[in-house]
Amino acid sequence: MAATSHGEEPAANKCASCPGNSVDGNSLTLRVVxxxxxAAILLVKSPTFLRYRSDWSMxxxxxxxxxxxxxxxxxxxxxxxxxxxxxxAGGAGDEITKRDNEAAFDRIKLRQRLLRDVxxxxxxxxxxxxxxxxxxxxxxxxxxRLAHPEGxxxxxxxxxxxxxxxxxxxxxxxxxxxxxxxxxSPVWFLLYWQSDRSFNGELVSRMAALGAKAIxxxxxxxxxxxxxxxxxxxxxxxx
Numbered sequence: 001m002a003a004t005s006h007g008e009e010p011a012a013n014k015c016a017s018c019p020g021n022s023v024d025g026n027s028l029t030l031r032v033v034x035x036x037x038x039a040a041i042l043l044v045k046s047p048t049f050l051r052y053r054s055d056w057s058m059x060x061x062x063x064x065x066x067x068x069x070x071x072x073x074x075x076x077x078x079x080x081x082x083x084x085x086x087x088x089a090g091g092a093g094d095e096i097t098k099r100d101n102e103a104a105f106d107r108i109k110l111r112q113r114l115l116r117d118v119x120x121x122x123x124x125x126x127x128x129x130x131x132x133x134x135x136x137x138x139x140x141x142x143x144x145r146l147a148h149p150e151g152x153x154x155x156x157x158x159x160x161x162x163x164x165x166x167x168x169x170x171x172x173x174x175x176x177x178x179x180x181x182x183x184x185s186p187v188w189f190l191l192y193w194q195s196d197r198s199f200n201g202e203l204v205s206r207m208a209a210l211g212a213k214a215i216x217x218x219x220x221x222x223x224x225x226x227x228x229x230x231x232x233x234x235x236x237x238x239x
Contacts, residue, residue: 160183187212
């Protein structure tokens with residue numbers, strides 16, 4: 001079991017793999033904290049978003065345009081509905097922690113080793129008893145279908161091609177079974193800890209039975225963050 005911390009929002013105790021939730025081409029129904037539920041329904045029901053979904057296609061210049069991580073954010077701003085972009089890009093409060101996190105990642109350096117034999121390179125690691133080709137894991141993001149018609153399924157497929165672990169979140173918009181069917185690599189499940197311990201146990205047991213190779217747990221979010229970019233009034237007035 002691993003602890004994780006990132007920007008996905010918690011569900012009240014529902015996920016796409018749980019009874020009572022539904023996801024189809026035009027709507028998303030989830031029991032989540034009220035501001036996010038309003039935002040999700042507003043976005044997926046809007047004509048702009050539905051048109052964006054139907055017109056979505058991979059840019060032809062992807063191999064020449066995206067040379068580094070910094071190239072993706074301006075491209076996302078161009079193609080995503082404004083409210084969807086704000087949901088993904090925004091942090092909590094004054095976003096001080098968000099900026100600190102970005103600075104912390106910038107400080108990470110590769111350790112240089114000189115005069116080593118590089119004729120055979122092996123990036124493989126063993127993690128939780130699983131042999132992985134490299135230490136790359138795709139963290140969960142809430143409501144991926146806001147950004148792509150296939151949501152988590154497409155992300156799991158891409159992770160599998162790259163040999164990366166994919167983590168399905170509690171607020172996923174696709175069932176873990178569908179992600180497992182598409183991924184050639186291990187799929188993990190992220191649990192947002194709920195006050196109902198029996199629900200937690202049932203959900204973890206179900207995910208393990210369906211094929212999740214590990215369970216990660218978010219432990220640093222006892223209450224939803226102050227996501228000011230997601231205030232419903234701002235979303236309704238978004239371009």
